[in-house]
Amino acid sequence: MARTRKLFAALTRRGPHQVLRGDLAFAGLPGTVYTPASGFNLPGVAFGHDWLTDVDHYLKTLEHLASWGIVAAAPDTERGLAPSVLNLAFDLGTTLDIITGVRLGPGKISVHPTKLGLAGHGLGGSAAVFAAAGLSGAGATSPKAVAALFPTVTKPPTREPAASLKVPGLVLSSPDDPQSLRTDALDLAGAWKGSVLHVVSKAESAGLAEKRRFAGTLGLPGSDRRTQKTARALLTGFLLFHLTGDKDYKEFADPEAELPKTEVLDPEAPPVTPEEQIVALLR
Template structure:
């Protein structure tokens, strides 16, 4: 038997830097009664799906590149465009994230040639959307994996909800975050996680570094869109969901590797 070929982590990281093999379609969740967007491969049955929560005051369009990237790697990605105001309800947004998963599972997408496997569901989010993803996961036994980006605390507390989450998780913190410092927000969620939890800090990232383009909210929040931060998020989230939702275990090497520009807790 020939020796098994092992792809080095740097080659896998380089692979994930680029768009995946699938062409991507964009749809409107409002057609099924939920404001927001959905990105899918052009076809595929039994696909994994991820519901993504936007940050405080941030429209889903500010994550377009990340959502399209995940879709190009074979995921259906739904991003509700609800609770966009300054006094948004965290409970209701968490419910909307779960509803987005319901839509992915229950509605044939595209021209009916795209479907989602109910056993391959994940949640992700940035800022308050990350915290709400944790709230949603704690109340939804279907969820198999959760990833957060600079997650903030919520009411009820995401760090408390984390203790009821047994699925694998990935938490990316921003090293220059003045809104959700690692020790008080992301770190508390990761530390309280009931299941496997990986915490990474993107060392030079600001709170808004994970967003894309320009938006008036930068007048209220410190930071701005950062291409390097976005690149790290695309690589890590794609590898994480490929491993835990799609069963592509070869990408575990990316999750275990030391990725340039990130630190692990001591």
């Protein structure tokens, strides 16, 4: 456990790689890509954004992944009031095609087609599940790992595609998720065999998005650095294990492991009633 705590602490900070930033628009898709400064056959991940939250609110998260040697790209699509989770899922798949099919940076960066992952926050986390279901068995672009960070309820729901997945998954939730009408993290993890669920202590499910300093004055959820710090560490460790095979990070993919800054759900807690969820929503 002491070794895992040390690794976790390191993963909350920037990694050893210098980072470059690029634009997915060169390949015809609005979005942003962060890469290590150099390296061939690198792991790569496509990252989906939350509802009404453009990619600029995840730049530090993308940069963090790149600093640990993972090419991280995020499409900046489906940003309207009524986005399509299925369209965003399609764009995540397209993003994987782009980063594997094009030599990145100054020609010294490439992504290996068998070291691919999908991840996302909120709406983007649910889109990552749909994208994984659509890409499973699709040859070179089939993901090796998928992460849904504080995923939100969508139409269609994620439960059915999640139940079909054989790819390893990471699901993050916050302690108040059982009272929430917005998230289905617990249901998603329950339907997804092979997924790892972590309840992030004192997390705010919308807090992963960055640069929302004055959001509270508009009645919108704000950023939360504690949530960002913990979620980045858990996500990075999970991806490093599954995409690179680095066994040092094995516990980050172990459903039985107790990781720092996370807590265990009480199996004897009574189920939350719909009335309690509505009251929590109105607080």
